[in-house]
Amino acid sequence: MTTHPLTPRGEDLIGADALKESVRERYRAVIGSSSAVAEELYDADEVAALPRDAVEGALGVGHPIRRAALADGETVVDLGCGAGIDTLLAARLVAPRGRAIGLDVLPEMLDRAAANAAAAGIANVEWARGELERIPLPDASVDVAISNGVVNLVPRKGRALAEIFRVVRPGGRVSLADVVLDEELPPEVMVDPDAWAG
Amino acid sequence: MPERVFRKKLERAGFTDIGAHDEIVFTIDDLARYPLFPASLIERMRRLLPPERQAAVARSLVFTARRP
Numbered sequence: 001m002t003t004h005p006l007t008p009r010g011e012d013l014i015g016a017d018a019l020k021e022s023v024r025e026r027y028r029a030v031i032g033s034s035s036a037v038a039e040e041l042y043d044a045d046e047v048a049a050l051p052r053d054a055v056e057g058a059l060g061v062g063h064p065i066r067r068a069a070l071a072d073g074e075t076v077v078d079l080g081c082g083a084g085i086d087t088l089l090a091a092r093l094v095a096p097r098g099r100a101i102g103l104d105v106l107p108e109m110l111d112r113a114a115a116n117a118a119a120a121g122i123a124n125v126e127w128a129r130g131e132l133e134r135i136p137l138p139d140a141s142v143d144v145a146i147s148n149g150v151v152n153l154v155p156r157k158g159r160a161l162a163e164i165f166r167v168v169r170p171g172g173r174v175s176l177a178d179v180v181l182d183e184e185l186p187p188e189v190m191v192d193p194d195a196w197a198g
Numbered sequence: 199m200p201e202r203v204f205r206k207k208l209e210r211a212g213f214t215d216i217g218a219h220d221e222i223v224f225t226i227d228d229l230a231r232y233p234l235f236p237a238s239l240i241e242r243m244r245r246l247l248p249p250e251r252q253a254a255v256a257r258s259l260v261f262t263a264r265r266p
Contacts, residue, residue, distance in 0.1 A: 036231045059234060061258035067219055149258070157199065161211035168265045174213065176261045179224075180201045185255075186246045189239070 038085065050088055054116040057083025057109075060148030062177030065089050069173075073097040074143040077167065079132055080104055080150030084113030084125075090146065091117070091125045099124045101142070105131050132160035140169040148177045204261060213263035220260045226252040 038047050038058035047055050059082055070076060070093040078087040081102030091100035102113050102125060110127045117125045130136040132147075132154050145164050154160040164174060199207075201218060208216050226247065230240045244252065 034231070034233065040228075040231070059232060061224075062220055062222060062260045064260050067260045067262050151204075152199070157204075158207050158210060161207050161213075165211040165213060165265055170265055173262065173264045174208075177220075177258055178204065178261065179256050179258050180199065180204060181256050182200055183251070185243070188246055189243055 042085070042089075046089060049120075050085060051116045051119040053112060054083050054085045054088055054120070057112060057116075058085045060086065060177060061179050062148060064146040064148050064175040064177040065093065068144050068146055068175040070094050070144060071098075075099055075101070075141070076144040076146060077101040077103055077135075077137065077142045079135070079145060079147040079164065080153070081113050081127075082109050084116045086146060086148050087113060087125060088117060088120055088122055091122045095122075095124050099126060101126045101128055101137070103128045103130055103132075103135065103137075105129065132163060135163045135167050137167045139166055140172075142167055143169060143172045145172075145174045146176065149179060151176055152179045201257075201259060204259075208261060208263050212265065214266050215262070215264040217262045218259040219262065220258075222258045223254050224256045224258065226255055229255060 035047070035052075035055045035058075037060070038055045041058065041060060041063050065086060068076070068090070070090055072094060074094045075098060076090045076094055078084075078090060078100060081087045081104045084102055087100050087102035094100060102110065104110050104113070104127075107129060110129060114125075114127055117123075128136050132150065133156050145168050151157055151160055164176075168174060205216050205218065226240065226243055229235055229243070230237075243255070247255065
């Protein structure tokens with residue numbers, strides 16, 4: 001396969017491991033400082049019913065739960081849960097019999113998400129540390145997988161989607177909000193690791 | 199990655215009934231609201247991208263699909 005020099009892929013430019021570490025560093029550095037993203041993406045009543053830290057930690061690019069058709073009793077995994085805004089919203093929709101699992105690679109984010117769940121009084125949640133490329137869940141163990149601006153951060157996106165397929169039960173579904181680029185950004189932007197954080 | 203590539207990767211993973219919904223267009227000002235992007239990167243993009251591209255730097259979609 002040939003790659004045009006002006007349309008490089010991130011992993012071609014800075015390496016998959018460096019890309020992962022860069023993304024993790026950016027997320028570690030961001031402690032909720034603004035509710036601007038949440039106010040743009042979520043309904044006012046959803047924002048009002050969640051702890052402030054979960055709202056300020058929202059870094060998604062859409063509202064995957066609106067398309068997930070979650071129902072009481074279902075098991076849903078939020079891939080790359082961050083501070084937990086989508087996990088908490090999902091947990092409420094599958095309660096009382098269902099549960100939500102928040103997965104993130106950063107223990108700092110899982111701690112924040114768990115604290116936010118406790119503050120919201122939401123008990124039907126579990127937390128797991130792991131990567132999308134190696135999801136620490138059994139085969140066919142969830143009804144629904146959601147994510148919000150996360151697949152685009154993974155160097156091996158095909159591998160991540162194959163893992164998501166593995167953990168969703170037959171007949172189950174996914175709702176993945178993500179960024180698409182119809183036209184490449186200039187190479188001077190693409191070579192900046194910070195450009196791959198969103 | 200482009201929408202068609204995302205769809206193709208979902209298909210290759212084994213998913214069916216693939217759909218894309220709820221498009222949001224991100225301007226450079228929208229991106230600047232995300233604390234993940236440092237000011238230096240936003241400034242570089244303002245300098246390098248033509249005005250029409252700054253009005254539509256990227257899109258987001260909600261991809262839905264089912265495991266058969």
